[in-house]
Amino acid sequence: MEKVLQLVRRGEGENIEFKEFLTSYHLREGRFRQLACQMNHRIIMGKGKAIYVIGVSDSGQIRGIEEKKFEETLDVLKRLAEEVEAEISSVERYSVNGGVVGIVEIRKANAKEHILVGTAGHVDHGKSTLVGCLITGKPDDGDGATRIYLDVLKHEIERGLSAEINFAVFGYKNGKTLRLKNPMSKGEKALVVENADKLVSFVDTVGHEPWLRTTIRGLLGQKIDYGLLVVAADDGVMRTTKEHLGIMLAMDLPVIVAITKADMVSREGLDEVIQEVSSTLRRVGRVPMLVKTERDARMAAELMAENRLVVPVIVTSAITLQGYDILEEMFLHLPKRYTAEKDFLMYIDKIYRVTGVGTVVSGSVKSGELREGEEVYIGPFEDGEFRKVRVQSIEMHHYRIDKAKSGDIIGAALKGVRYDELRRGMVLSRNELSAVWEFEADVYVFTHPTLISTGYEPVMHVETISETVTFVDMDKEYLKSGDRGKVRMRFKYHPQYVYEGQKFIFREGRSKGMGEITKIFV
Incomplete structure (x- = not known):
């Protein structure tokens, strides 16, 4: 006793x-x-x-x-x-x-936790710079020097605008941060993965409005645990900020807000932006919590695990590194979000042809485990079939692993399928699945300039799938902004694997809405 x-x-x-x-x-x-x-x-x-x-x-x-x-x-x-x-x-x-x-x-033997954080926010609000400073511990030079660690395409570097989803990682060992001295080094990333007892992977998305579909793919296509919404103190809440927040909330993600560029405004200006962010969150039913200390960060992490309505708000500066110690403390204490799904499933995000290796597919593991050398199913192909392939090898952030688990971002080398047979949105699965052409969903229309009726053809985003769907039947004559309804939809070009309970975004121009799949027609 x-x-x-x-x-x-x-x-x-x-x-x-x-x-x-x-x-x-x-x-x-x-x-x-x-x-x-x-x-x-x-x-x-x-x-x-x-x-x-x-x-x-x-x-x-x-x-x-x-x-x-x-x-x-x-x-x-x-x-x-x-x-x-x-x-x-x-x-x-x-x-x-x-x-x-x-x-x-x-x-638990070999306890290692891995959380995925998806960044979002308006263009030039400092998403990539924030992540670059976090993974290196180095301040920015005021001209986006740390951003280059994430922008990898030539035109991204030249223009200073991210145009593709990028990934970054840092870790903790016994509560101490493991940083990257050279984030461009594959070997350093591999060492972090090997030595950390907790990993934080960042899925850095795109803020420029023309690439909204890429941002949606980043937030929906990866098994994100937390959304990190970035708002610049010298700009405030923009339309894109609200759109990205809406996507996170539609996907039921817990959200953290980082107010960047605090060094560029006065105290009064910063207070105005904090108030603007807080008001925006309250309007969508969230509870803002201004986090000022590491103790606050630990408390906020525990509250988020219990109640995702709580949204921590952290003031940061990439120049002075203000707030970065608070972010690090929060990520250390944020737990992995678990689902009840057991069997292995991964939606394919990218496909590569690697010399000496063959066909490689990458994505984040949605559920279950994948082991090197085992056979899994891949599909659906154009005829709706699934085919068995063998997993030759698995890598996570350039580190060779023999087993991947739910939430890991991996690349898997496959034997038994050609590069030109695959497309984004296909799945790797432990079980042989059924392809879907039509399904029923409950939908909610965010914005639309006129009326939606049968025959409407928006682009649907679910997991890594991005494809045109046709509204073939509706329980109402038409839908307008703010309406809810039940709709039967059909994929226009390819059969896909989707299932009941999945949430999705649909868009066409500036028209947007969300939905949840309620019935599958096989």
């Missing part, structure tokens, strides 16, 4: 969690995912070990619970541990107040 008292005196934090009891209610999808994130975070903070004290309230009051409730709690903890690939290593029981108090130890 003395051990329980010692843990209560230490209080919650790092790898200790108090739970009075858990029931089948906590196995519901939303709550289960939150608790799985919480458990994995405790394990990471405890360097592979988490301690749950059962029969003790959140405030540290020792209550004791019935034996039946204790056993039910253990069952829930076991399910949570399995979800994050851990196991219960020991259980200690103590009698108190006519009930039971227990200490449950949960361990």
Whole structure:
């Protein structure tokens, strides 16, 4: 019993969690995912070990619970541990107040957490510069010197505008940041992946309006855990800012706002932008939280794990590195978001023909695990079929790995398929799937200048799929801005793999809307 008292005196934090009891209610999808994130975070903070004290309230009051409730709690903890690939290593029981108090130890071998952060925001608001400074720890020169670490195309560098989705990574080892001295070095990136016990991968999207489809692909096509919305202090909230925020919210992403270029405005000007950001968030039902210290950052990370309505707002400057220590502390404590999906699935984002290797496909693993040497299905091809291929090798940020898991951004070399047979939006899957031409969805129209009726043909964005769909049937005669409705849709050019529950964006010019697939027609 003395051990329980010692843990209560230490209080919650790092790898200790108090739970009075858990029931089948906590196995519901939303709550289960939150608790799985919480458990994995405790394990990471405890360097592979988490301690749950059962029969003790959140405030540290020792209550004791019935034996039946204790056993039910253990069952829930076991399910949570399995979800994050851990196991219960020991259980200690103590009698108190006519009930039971227990200490449950949960361990995970080779604990490594990997979160994906998608950046978005208006052009020239400093998204790439922010990420460049984070991964190197170096201040910017005021002319976007750190941006070159992410802009890789010739015209991106010449114009200073990102035009393609770019990736960056940094990590933590025992709570200390692992930085890149030379972010252009593939070898350095590989070393970070090898040595870190927590990885943060950034999916840096495009702010220029003509490339909105590329931004949507970056936010929908990767298994993003958190959205990082960037707002420049000298410019404020722009139309593109609101559009990108809308996409993040439509995809149910927890959001962080970084106000950049704080060194370029007065205190009064900065306060005005903070107020503008806060008002914008409140209008869409979110709760802004101004984060000023590392302690605030830890608190905000815990709140986000429990309630994605909370939006931390952090003031930064790439010149002085103001706010970067706060961002680093927050990313350290933000947990991986888990889903209930088990089988391996990955939507293909990019396709390469590599000399000496062959066909390579890349993307982020949506669910399950992929191992080097195993056979998986790829498709659908033009005839709607799926074909077996062998995974020859797997790389993550240029580091060779033998197993990829949910959320990892990988490149997989495949044997059994040609480069010219593949297209973006196809999938790699553990199981043979069914191609889809038509489906039904609940839709919501954000903006449209006139009326939408049967025959309307917008571009639909779901995962890495970007294809024209036709509205073949509607439950209303027409839809206008602000309307909701049920629509039967058909892919115009290719069969795709989609499934019930997936959310998507559709757009045509400046007309935009969102939807959720409710029924598949095979």
